[in-house]
Amino acid sequence: MFSLIHSASVYGVDGKSISVEVDISSGLPQINIVGLPDPAVRESVERVRAALKNSGFIFPMDRITVNLAPADLRKEGTSFDLAIAAGILTASGQISAALFENTLLLGELSLNGNVRPVAGVLAMLEQAKRLGFTRVLLPIGNVKEASWITGMELFALNHLNELDLHKKKQDGWHHIRVNPDNNSSFNRDSHQTSLERQDSTGDYGDVIGQHQAKRAMLIAAAGNHNILLSGPPGTGKTMMIRRLTGILPLLNEQEALEVTKIYSVAGKLLEGSRGLITDPPFRAPHHTISAGGLIGGGSIPKPGEVTLAHRGVLFLDELPEFPRQVLEVMRQPLEDRIVTISRSKAVFQFPASIMLAASYNPCPCGYYGHEYGEKRCTCSAAAICRYRSKISGPLLDRIDLQLEVPRPISLDIAKSGPSLDTAQMRRLVLEARAFRHARNVDSGTTVIGELTGAALRKTVNIKQGAVSLLENAFDALGISMRAYDRMLRLARTIADLEASESVETAHVAEAIQYRGLDRQLP
Numbered sequence: 001m002f003s004l005i006h007s008a009s010v011y012g013v014d015g016k017s018i019s020v021e022v023d024i025s026s027g028l029p030q031i032n033i034v035g036l037p038d039p040a041v042r043e044s045v046e047r048v049r050a051a052l053k054n055s056g057f058i059f060p061m062d063r064i065t066v067n068l069a070p071a072d073l074r075k076e077g078t079s080f081d082l083a084i085a086a087g088i089l090t091a092s093g094q095i096s097a098a099l100f101e102n103t104l105l106l107g108e109l110s111l112n113g114n115v116r117p118v119a120g121v122l123a124m125l126e127q128a129k130r131l132g133f134t135r136v137l138l139p140i141g142n143v144k145e146a147s148w149i150t151g152m153e154l155f156a157l158n159h160l161n162e163l164d165l166h167k168k169k170q171d172g173w174h175h176i177r178v179n180p181d182n183n184s185s186f187n188r189d190s191h192q193t194s195l196e197r198q199d200s201t202g203d204y205g206d207v208i209g210q211h212q213a214k215r216a217m218l219i220a221a222a223g224n225h226n227i228l229l230s231g232p233p234g235t236g237k238t239m240m241i242r243r244l245t246g247i248l249p250l251l252n253e254q255e256a257l258e259v260t261k262i263y264s265v266a267g268k269l270l271e272g273s274r275g276l277i278t279d280p281p282f283r284a285p286h287h288t289i290s291a292g293g294l295i296g297g298g299s300i301p302k303p304g305e306v307t308l309a310h311r312g313v314l315f316l317d318e319l320p321e322f323p324r325q326v327l328e329v330m331r332q333p334l335e336d337r338i339v340t341i342s343r344s345k346a347v348f349q350f351p352a353s354i355m356l357a358a359s360y361n362p363c364p365c366g367y368y369g370h371e372y373g374e375k376r377c378t379c380s381a382a383a384i385c386r387y388r389s390k391i392s393g394p395l396l397d398r399i400d401l402q403l404e405v406p407r408p409i410s411l412d413i414a415k416s417g418p419s420l421d422t423a424q425m426r427r428l429v430l431e432a433r434a435f436r437h438a439r440n441v442d443s444g445t446t447v448i449g450e451l452t453g454a455a456l457r458k459t460v461n462i463k464q465g466a467v468s469l470l471e472n473a474f475d476a477l478g479i480s481m482r483a484y485d486r487m488l489r490l491a492r493t494i495a496d497l498e499a500s501e502s503v504e505t506a507h508v509a510e511a512i513q514y515r516g517l518d519r520q521l522p
Helices: 044-054 081-091 121-130 140-146 180-186 190-196 211-223 237-242 253-265 291-295 324-328 331-336 381-388 393-397 411-415 422-439 453-460 464-477 481-497 505-513
Strands: 002-011 014-025 030-034 063-069 103-105 135-139 153-157 174-176 227-230 313-316 338-342 347-351 355-360 401-404
Touching: 002 081, 002 121, 014 081, 014 121, 030 044, 044 081, 063 081, 081 103, 103 121, 121 135, 121 140, 121 253, 135 140, 140 153, 211 227, 211 237, 211 355, 211 401, 211 422, 211 481, 227 237, 237 313, 237 355, 253 347, 291 324, 331 338, 331 393, 393 481, 422 481, 453 481, 464 481, 464 505, 481 505
Parallel strands: 002 103, 030 063, 103 135, 135 153, 227 355, 227 401, 313 355
Antiparallel strands: 002 014, 014 063, 153 174, 338 347
C-alpha cells in the first residue's frame, strides 16, 4: 500500500514543501527513511513506533519505506514525525487517506503520543499558502504563531490518537477559529503607535551630559546609520547604545512578519510567544562568538546574530575584543544588507538589514588620551597598536558615525544645558522619517541608507556650497568614495531632522565631524 502526506521543512529562513511518501510491502519487518535525512529525522522511526503503539494503533510488521521528496534536498529537524505517522496509518488502512487531502501536517511526537511544537512554523505556513494549501494540522503549541498567516484553516492536535476521528467519535479535528482582530495593532496610525509605546529599554533622560553623543544617537536612529563610540570606561557608551531601540519606530506589519519568521526558524518562539514581534530586535553577542555564530552557519545553515538583528540593532561591545576574522565577516552584510552562505549543493541567503552599534575603549586599560587624577594609561605603544588593529580600515569605512565619548569635566557642566529624554528623541526620529518618506515617495525606498550612486545624488538635493565643502573634506581627509557617499547620506539625514528640503553647508559640516576615528586608528 502506498500513501502520500504533505509536510514541510525550513531551508534557510524560508519554508520548503516536503512530500512524505510511505510504502508498505511484504517482507522482513523493517523501516527505512530515504531522501537525505539527518540524524534527527532518522531517529523519528523510534519515536513514531512508540507513539503509534502507545496511542492505540498497530505498527505494521512489514517492510516500510519512507521517502522524503525532493530526495536531493537534505532534511533536518523533527517536523516530519506527525506526517510519517499519518503516512504509516493511511498506508496500512487504519485511517482514511481522504482526511489529509490538501492538508499540511507538522509536529514532533513524544513516545507516549503527545504532539509537540516545532520551530519554523511561520515560514512553513507562508510557503504552504503560496503553494495553495488551505488546511494545516499542527501542534496546539504552534497555533498562536500559525494564526498570523491568514487564509488557512488551522486544526490543532494534543495527542496522536486524535487523528482517528472514527475511534474518537468526532466529526472533525479541533478547528481553531482565528480572531480577525489579531492584526488590529497595525490598523492604527504607525506614528501614533510608536509614540505611545512604553520605554522598556531605559530612558535617555538618565544619561548625564553627553549631549553630542545623544545627538549622534538621534541621527543614527533617524537614518539607520551605523555608529561607533570610543571613550574611557564609565562614560555611558553602553548605556546609550542599549537605549537605541527605544527611539526607533515600531515595525510595520511586513517587517514584523519578516522578523517573527526569522525567530520562528531559530526556535525562539516556542515558549511564551505573544504573536508578531513589533519591537525592533536588539542583539548583543559576547566577544567570544564565532564567525558562524555571528553571520550564521552549519551543514544546513541557520541564522546568526546578524540575521536575528534584522530590522533592529546589532551591538558589539568592546569591539577590539572580538577576533579580527569574526569582525571581517561583517563587511558584506553591512554593504549588501544580506548574508550569503554557500554550500556544495545550495546557496543560502539570510536578510541582514541592521544598524550596527559598537563601542570600544581607546586602549586595553581604557585610559589612553583620557588621563585624569590617578588614572594613567599603562599600555605600551605596541599593545595599543595591536589592540586597535583589530578594527580594520574597510570595516571602519562602513561605519557612518564615529565619535569620542569623553569623561565630563565636572558634573555641574554635564548637567547644564537641555537634555532630551527617550520620548522626545523618539518624536524627533519619527518626524524626520515621516519627512523623508514624503520627500522620497517617488524613489521607491524610504531608507536613505539603501540608496547608492546616481539615485543617492538625485535624492539628496545638496546645495553647491555644501558640495564644495564635501569635496574639500574628501581631499583633505583622504577618505574613500564609500565614506564620501556615507557622509552624503548622513548630511541628508541631518537635514531631514531639521525638515530641510535641501542639504546645506551646516549639515555637511556636522556630518564631517562624525568621521574622526578612522584617522586615529591604524
